[in-house]
Amino acid sequence: MTGMMQTSTHLRARAEVDLGALRGNVRALRARVGAGTAVMGVVKSDAYGHGMVPVARAALAAGATWLGTATPHEALALRAAGIRSRVLCWLWTPGDPWREAIEADLDMSVSGMWALRELTAAAREAGRPARIQLKADTGLGRNGCQPADWPELVGAALAAQTAGQVRITGLWSHFACADEPGHPSIAAQLDTFHAMVAYAEKEGVEPEVRHIANSPATLTVPESHFDLVRTGIAMYGISPSPALGTSQDFGLRPVMTLSASVALVKQVPPGHGVSYGHHYLTPRETTLGLVPLGYADGIPRHASGRGPVLVGGVTRRVAGRVAMDQFVVDLGGDTPEPGATAILFGPGDQGEPTAEDWAEAADTIAYEIVTRIGSRVPRVYVNEANDVHVNDANDANEAIGHENV
Template sequence: MSDHRADRHEGALAEIVVDVAAIRHNVRVLREVAGVPLIAVVKADGYGHGMVEAARAAREGGAEWLAVATVDEAVQLRASGYAGPLLCWLMLPETDLERPVAEGVDLTAYSVAELDAIAEAARAVGLRARVQVKVDTGLSRGGASRADWAAVFARAHDGERDGSWKVTGLWSHLACSDEPDHPANDRQEQAFRAALALAEDSGLRPDLVHLANSAATILRPSARFGAVRCGIATYGLDPAPGHTPDLGLRPAMTVRSRLAVVKHLVAGDAVSYGQRWVADRPTTIGLVPMGYGDGIPRHASHPGGSAEVAVGGKRRPIRGTVCMDQVMVDLGGDPAQVGDEVVLLGGADDVPTAQDWAEACGTISYEIVTRMGGRTVRRHVDTDVVEEGP
């Protein structure tokens, strides 16, 4: 299987290879750990892995629900043929809600105004909407503020009674689950339990109650409630580096290219814009035809940075400033030639991981994989399938 973009990028200089078998495997592992229904988060084009393909693999792995951020993403998943439980949570006042209501998407409401907008859409299409209410328990981002809980719950209950919608879920999101000892985790869980009690007093009986994201799914059993939402762990990446036990999760993404130029340098030769790196000895430099236009963080070349790629079975450091279309790597004088494979990140031995890149760039693995793209071709493979010979 391959991404539709491949047809438009013949001769591309780099590719993203996504193993859907790894996604299936990861969901099976997480579902077993959680012991409750699993909501696989496939927003942002499946964290850069391909939303439709990731969604299909997650469902095959046992995910009972899928979740995306935007209405447009939800509509795209429906258009792909997915008809199962689907949650989304971001909208603006002008967002068209009629289609997601008609297609049975669970819309998340943060406010009375959003509930009113959903009621209007439900009347327009003549159907009962599906609504989940999100409460802010300390992230201070999306979700009803604590002062507004009672009003939002009352409006949600009124809408159930008048047939505008069914309240299918109540949820919130943790701010510090990747730091299991952070006191915010206890505070948010206590606040969420208070929200559940108030919702029940308001007459709400949602089927789906969820708080735990990937890190809390693995590290905080008390936060699992009736379901868990797994994003980054679905793709085989560690949601809480330094804290997560080895569950055997498998990174699904490999990014690779080939050397486009190989040249020898002498001591004193400078590399790339600003000449911020100068060879202190004779060496060989290889040009990789990917840059920040393809998702390589420019921070990978900051002074003292340690981002690496794999060439010839060895890790090779990036040298000089990452450019829009290319990056230079130090081959250390080892034999190399144009066309040799370069693996920028993946899950194999001796290959840098997305977490390695994150640490080198001062960010998180989520950003590394999600930003990969640009002019690359994305190709999906299934290592669970053994191709038969002729």
């Protein structure tokens, strides 16, 4: 969800979102795939925590021609914000707002017969055809139609198209292990996708776009690019996997910098317990700095004792447990003034940690680090180039209903 608005110029914490970096990342990804392949900017989960509407506008300004969301509520929020580009939404449940999506000119993913039945009923009510994309399960085992069920779904979709209820605009799938170089499932899924696309086209489907490539495949599996690539985490300047290479290796720049103002600095004696459970005892007389961010703000509790923070030009570690609203760093005797900046992660220009460093400290992935930053942390947009306004995404946040994936 999007950070709340704070009018004070002195923010307890801020997630600075560099829209210039985001536009540069989109341009780099466009150059990588070439002129024959379109780029979708995936903005689900409030644009991976960066702010859906400002990011969507910046991505489109840089040449993305599609946007992607998980839920229809996210996609409808884009429309409510006045964004008219093509939008694909793919995570549907029974009873979702099919008719509203049809009337908003969204492209809707269909993975099974139940969805096609609900969608065609909504199209009849709306009096206009729905744009649909048939999703194939080529081996991921989540959403998507199994190969054995594909003929039934394709046949029913074509019948609905003949009846004027739908227009089949795409065929697509999703990789399971594209972030693991050389994994045998990559080639196997590509073979299955080719076969399922060939079957659908033989039966009469004429898709506008065929797509399977996510961020890691966009960067490292060129044979998967087809007509469209779906760039999520790469658009935000974060490598999909350390095994594939760093952001710098791919010409990408991290977009978000998370920082806070040090709330308190105090001297304590040796052997002093720090935070709940006293899992950290000061080894000597030292100074402690209080950082006003906690797990309620998305700072992973699993990074207790390990999360890196740059204060006063020196990288410190979280001392003891991360609490709900705050954590402590051992300053080693240094005495920065209250209000000094503590940088949790950013692009690394000032020697600060990166989201990947926090992912390593929390035994997770960088996707989770940026996406989980909570609503108490204001998003502050820089390098807007007139494509967004600071805190524009708050309006979309209300429309989304705080839904994340």
